[in-house]
Amino acid sequence: MSGMHRNRIKGKGISLQRVVQLASAALLNGYAVGFQRGKIFTGGSKALCVPVLNCYSCPGALGACPIGSLQAALGGKGHRFPFYVFGMLMLFGILLGRGVCGLLCPFGLVQDLLHKIPVPKLKVPKRIDRPARYLKYAVFLVLVILLPAFAVSGSGISSPYFCKYLCPAGTLEGGIPLLLSNSGLRQAAGLLFQWKVLVLVVILAASAVIHRPFCKYLCPLGAFYAAFNRFSFFQMRLDREKCVGCKKCEASCPMNVEVTREINGTECIRCGKCRSVCPTQAISSGFSWDPGKTESIPREEKPEL
Amino acid sequence: MKDRTVLLARYGLLAAAAVFIAVGLLRREHLGVMEKAVRICLECIGIG
Numbered sequence: 001m002s003g004m005h006r007n008r009i010k011g012k013g014i015s016l017q018r019v020v021q022l023a024s025a026a027l028l029n030g031y032a033v034g035f036q037r038g039k040i041f042t043g044g045s046k047a048l049c050v051p052v053l054n055c056y057s058c059p060g061a062l063g064a065c066p067i068g069s070l071q072a073a074l075g076g077k078g079h080r081f082p083f084y085v086f087g088m089l090m091l092f093g094i095l096l097g098r099g100v101c102g103l104l105c106p107f108g109l110v111q112d113l114l115h116k117i118p119v120p121k122l123k124v125p126k127r128i129d130r131p132a133r134y135l136k137y138a139v140f141l142v143l144v145i146l147l148p149a150f151a152v153s154g155s156g157i158s159s160p161y162f163c164k165y166l167c168p169a170g171t172l173e174g175g176i177p178l179l180l181s182n183s184g185l186r187q188a189a190g191l192l193f194q195w196k197v198l199v200l201v202v203i204l205a206a207s208a209v210i211h212r213p214f215c216k217y218l219c220p221l222g223a224f225y226a227a228f229n230r231f232s233f234f235q236m237r238l239d240r241e242k243c244v245g246c247k248k249c250e251a252s253c254p255m256n257v258e259v260t261r262e263i264n265g266t267e268c269i270r271c272g273k274c275r276s277v278c279p280t281q282a283i284s285s286g287f288s289w290d291p292g293k294t295e296s297i298p299r300e301e302k303p304e305l
Numbered sequence: 306m307k308d309r310t311v312l313l314a315r316y317g318l319l320a321a322a323a324v325f326i327a328v329g330l331l332r333r334e335h336l337g338v339m340e341k342a343v344r345i346c347l348e349c350i351g352i353g
Contacts, residue, residue: 040343046338046342046343047338047342048335055350056342056346057349063342064341064342068346072341073334080332083332084325084326084329084338085329087324088322088326090321091319091322091326093318094315094318159348160346164351167349170346175351179350188352189351190353193350196350197351230311
């Protein structure tokens with residue numbers, strides 16, 4: 001079988017990745033009446049952190065955003081180390097790595113869909129792209145950890161700086177739906193809301209021409225999960241003996257990963273594009289308990305041809 | 306990276322995550338997460 005459509009649901013023309021992304025977005029934001037009433041869910045599941053950047057002020061959100069929770073814990077009274085939130089993040093990271101970004105994140109899905117718009121695409125030159133990828137680590141360290149922990153107001157608490165000034169998911173999933181359905185909030189919106197809408201519009205517009213610009217350059221959650229990519233249980237696998245070096249995988253990779261060199265590098269979001277275009281089916285993915293089987297499949301385990 | 310290193314890191318991090326979650330639950334940090342998440346975060350949505 002040609003590798004071109006192996007990632008597609010038979011006869012449907014929709015990729016497995018897209019099905020998982022849509023299911024995840026619906027599941028994480030399943031409180032549909034919240035959108036109608038302009039109110040948020042207040043049930044017990046809000047004590048659980050979700051693995052993705054999904055604003056807990058989204059009217060549909062059933063769980064808590066881990067980045068918002070992390071800032072709230074670090075910036076709250078007492079400034080205690082947030083074991084619970086870090087533990088949840090580490091658990092998601094070690095299970096899936098950046099598979100969370102490629103398969104589960106609703107804001108990743110939004111960017112993927114916007115990139116389908118037929119406009120000329122921009123390939124960011126390597127000399128800009130490479131250093132810009134480190135921005136997300138700075139965002140995580142400065143806006144999510146250091147400022148909430150140390151830039152404290154007179155009341156002893158600090159702002160969630162990332163959410164307040166940068167997070168586009170909060171504006172898209174929380175701010176806009178709530179303001180549309182709640183006149184009180186609409187009247188309270190001012191300069192800060194205009195700034196956040198501007199950030200959102202710039203990121204959404206950029207998504208049409210650059211694939212997942214927020215994930216590549218700004219997302220603090222992606223930065224955190226990147227540290228787990230090489231160790232996570234969910235891995236991409238490259239059978240080096242089947243690989244013919246055509247580099248179709250690298251040409252198709254939306255995150256510009258050098259697939260044949262480091263298939264589980266920090267930028268791989270496990271979207272499966274490389275797997276679907278491989279003409280020799282040398283690439284596979286899945287949960288691996290044995291790291292010896294991660295990078296390549298040993299010759300003796302390969303089926304006889 | 307050597308397989309043994311990956312194996313150690315993988316299971317070590319999994320164990321660390323479980324310990325962190327358990328400590329957080331004992332310190333009732335999940336209630337703090339919930340308390341924050343059930344109220345509209347005005348800063349998160351850009352109201353201030």
